[in-house]
Amino acid sequence: MELTKNTKSINSSTDQNKKEFYKYVIFMGLLLALGIAALKSLEYYYFAYRISADVYIGIISVIFLGLGIYLGVRFGKRKKTTLQPDAPAETATVLPIALPEGIELSSREREVLNHIAMGHSNQEIADMLFVSLNTIKSHTNNIYSKLNVKRRTQAIETARKLKIIQ
Amino acid sequence: MELTKNTKSINSSTDQNKKEFYKYVIFMGLLLALGIAALKSLEYYYFAYRISADVYIGIISVIFLGLGIYLGVRFGKRKKTTLQPDAPAETATVLPIALPEGIELSSREREVLNHIAMGHSNQEIADMLFVSLNTIKSHTNNIYSKLNVKRRTQAIETARKLKIIQ
DNA sequence: CACCTTTTCATACTTTCGGGTGAAGGATTT
DNA sequence: AAATCCTTCACCCGAAAGTATGAAAAGGTG
Incomplete structure (x- = not known):
């Protein structure tokens, strides 16, 4: 009985991970597009207003650093929740668990x-x-x-x- | 006896956090220095070998993105080990509910x-x-x-x- | 190395919980 | 009225949980 429970929770959590993974892929793609757009607009300003090259590079660096940190934190947390044995197993069990017949408490x-x-x-x-x-x-x-x-x-x-x- | 134990553990853990914080500040500083050095050497190649500006910017972006991701993961993990096992737990504890002093379960x-x-x-x-x-x-x-x-x-x-x- | 925390384990004792069984009064349904 | 369910209560016994105290090994830190 214990075993069945475990396998169930594992399977469901794996599915959830897959979904989350796809979500993150899409999310990252969007972010990347956004970053490129920002880069291009920055480039426009670069040529239009002749910002110093150092400043330009600095801005780009900061932007991508921030982006990277954000992604890192996100992925770090995701990995963390995936690796955790206790809480995720439980939360994963919540969804697919069977309710035992027409139980009614007074x-x-x-x-x-x-x-x-x-x-x-x-x-x-x-x-x-x-x-x-x-x-x-x-x-x-x-x-x-x-x-x-x-x-x-x-x-x-x-x-x-x-x-x-x- | 129990009380003394608690307060002790609280103090020591706070100290540890401080130390870890300083460690990370130094670590980040070093990384930043490294990044700048890399940037400068890249700049050298830029002028020496006349890499295309787009490639130059792309390399910088990737480097800083990687740096950011690395930092993000590090910080995410650091928070995890310092506080609680569950990601949402730790963030939620800070915000809404009163925590009874610096309780820390092993x-x-x-x-x-x-x-x-x-x-x-x-x-x-x-x-x-x-x-x-x-x-x-x-x-x-x-x-x-x-x-x-x-x-x-x-x-x-x-x-x-x-x-x-x- | 000394100190501290964590994790481990033990023994002995008290309290709380849980299982089994039974039963009585009241409300609702058949 | 009979059947059924809910609520209440009782007694007993074994299992689980909790209390108190002590201690030893492992790991990290100054």
Whole structure:
């Protein structure tokens, strides 16, 4: 089960990377065109107003330096997110994950689930809702059954993926 | 004891940032000097061998573009190692939400935190990272101390608010 | 090298969580 | 009225999580 999850997330993330790559190729092409246009207009000024050659070269240098830095930062970040094992895997899983049938939490269960996601203990939830600890335990166990999980942290994750909370 | 540890790590990390910053300033200066030298030598060839002006400008553009990309990547990476693992996290943390002093989780702690957020039990995390359960317990307790929480669910909530995860 | 942080691990103890089972009162639907 | 679901509560037991304390090895820094 764990394995299937992993492969799924890997595949989807690869697809996303491809898309991002194409995006960047197009983006770079546009930027390059823009740069050449800027260069040409600069050239116009060069001949029209006779800027010093040094200044001209300096401007070009600065422009391309800035462009390069920008691209570098962009690509650096992209590489970074691609290489990261944790966060991207998770976000990638969010999209293609299957929702387990017509699960419906009751209103009370949703309420308890929200408290769980806020980091409250069962005792705290019981106190806040003016019911007994056992009641909250019942609710939590029902929630776990419906979400098909075994722990409250998993319940938070699953509920988040299913957009039940947040 | 825990507190002292935190403040110490904060100070040292700030110092490290400063040092790294100075390193990069020097590094950039050197690169700039190198770039100018290259430019001048190119200029020499320009006059000596009468390269076409377009080619000359093109070479300059490419050089500075490469330089810029390199610098951009370097800076992007630098930010990554200094602050957080996730690109959006780091940028987002600065802007919107209050960060409780200079909290810095170690890389291993961030790793464990991600596993916690994914709903894994301590035992599962221990198995996945090939360390003992006690080690994970140590990490989790350190995380709780640094995030000033008492439970793993609270840690998830806080980390999410602080954009340390997701 | 000394110092500090990080990462690792251990032991022992307490608290919280989760699983199983059962049940009672209320609301809604059939 | 019977069936069903929701909400409430109880008890017990095992598993997981959390607390406290200590310590040792590895890596980086002055």
